[in-house]
Amino acid sequence: TFDVLIVGGGPAGAAAAVYAARKGVKTGVVAERFGGQVLDTLGIENFISVKQTEGPKMAAALEEHVKAYEVDIMNLQRAEQLVPADADGLITVKLASGAALRSRSVVVATGARWREMNVPGEREYRGRGVAYCPHCDGPLFKGKRVAVIGGGNSGVEAAIDLAGIVAHVTLIEFDGKLRADEVLQRKLRSLPNVRVILSAQTTEVHGESGKVNALSYKDRSSGDQHRIELEGVFVQIGLLPNTDWLRGSVALSGRGEIEVDARGATSLPGVFAAGDATTTPYKQIVIAMGEGSKAALSAFDHLIRSSAP
Numbered sequence: 001t002f003d004v005l006i007v008g009g010g011p012a013g014a015a016a017a018v019y020a021a022r023k024g025v026k027t028g029v030v031a032e033r034f035g036g037q038v039l040d041t042l043g044i045e046n047f048i049s050v051k052q053t054e055g056p057k058m059a060a061a062l063e064e065h066v067k068a069y070e071v072d073i074m075n076l077q078r079a080e081q082l083v084p085a086d087a088d089g090l091i092t093v094k095l096a097s098g099a100a101l102r103s104r105s106v107v108v109a110t111g112a113r114w115r116e117m118n119v120p121g122e123r124e125y126r127g128r129g130v131a132y133c134p135h136c137d138g139p140l141f142k143g144k145r146v147a148v149i150g151g152g153n154s155g156v157e158a159a160i161d162l163a164g165i166v167a168h169v170t171l172i173e174f175d176g177k178l179r180a181d182e183v184l185q186r187k188l189r190s191l192p193n194v195r196v197i198l199s200a201q202t203t204e205v206h207g208e209s210g211k212v213n214a215l216s217y218k219d220r221s222s223g224d225q226h227r228i229e230l231e232g233v234f235v236q237i238g239l240l241p242n243t244d245w246l247r248g249s250v251a252l253s254g255r256g257e258i259e260v261d262a263r264g265a266t267s268l269p270g271v272f273a274a275g276d277a278t279t280t281p282y283k284q285i286v287i288a289m290g291e292g293s294k295a296a297l298s299a300f301d302h303l304i305r306s307s308a309p
């Protein structure tokens with residue numbers, strides 16, 4: 001039996017593990033892939049106090065920091081179900097392996113994944129011109145030409161954000177109209193270096209010498225193919241929280257994000273959540289770490305307030 005069981009081994013889960021272990025309580029981490037999205041990241045330049053680092057390096061540092069404490073790390077294990085606290089106040093997390101872990105509190109930090117376009121070139125040029133996070137990678141395209149795929153709020157926000165950094169932005173929307181809030185659309189239309197293309201389906205990302213150099217799309221009304229020369233493609237067609245396994249147990253938002261309050265508490269007593277899997281805005285490493293630390297402190301607070309010693 002654990003005092004604090006953390007599900008997820010990304011920045012949020014690692015931070016929660018360090019904070020929980022430092023309270024001297026029995027701490028475990030279950031992770032499908034320790035390191036999380038950080039493992040898929042090339043350069044990181046916004047982890048405050050570290051000017052520049054690489055994802056795999058940070059992932060190794062996360063693991064090293066957690067291993068400096070007495071934490072039971074169960075890597076390559078997928079959680080499949082969460083059962084609310086029983087009469088003894090114990091929460092159960094069932095794993096795909098068939099094992100069931102019991103804990104007095106749980107911190108869920110299962111993160112999220114970007115929805116991909118699934119077109120040729122997207123995977124190949126990921127991190128080499130294909131990007132998903134304007135806050136992370138926008139400055140790398142200073143003075144260059146980029147496309148933003150997706151005309152929802154995040155796509156239009158990204159286009160407005162990038163227009164202030166890059167030379168030119170082409171926003172590509174599949175539908176016949178943008179879905180973003182009117183105030184954002186108005187702001188977008190006021191920008192001189194943004195072009196909006198509607199009813200357009202991205203068909204391929206092209207590159208040369210390992211770098212993106214163009215994008216092809218199909219005009220959905222005429223069927224014509226077009227090619228745009230550019231250096232970057234920001235894909236903004238959705239961030240999918242890894243929370244399917246919680247459906248029916250923990251309250252989720254319409255987008256499937258775990259609803260948390262300012263302390264990281266979820267709808268279930270003793271169950272806390274942090275990072276990209278939650279409703280907390282702005283999905284970033286520093287934010288996930290802060291939220292993970294907060295959730296662990298809230299779990300500890302729960303432990304000292306519950307009756308069992």
Ligand code: FAD
Binds near residue numbers: 033
């Ligand atoms: P994640 O990192 O997603 O970790 C989730 C963890 O949960 C993983 O260990 C995963 O294996 C595990 N997990 C998921 N489901 C289960 C399950 N059912 N059972 C058990 N374990 C499970 N942010 C920045 O601040 N700066 C950047 O430069 C930056 N660049 C990025 C570049 C890319 C390509 C990507 C994809 C993201 C980038 N981000 C960046 C965003 C940042 O990586 C995330 O905000 C951060 O990793 C979120 O941390 P997290 O711990 O909430 O989730």
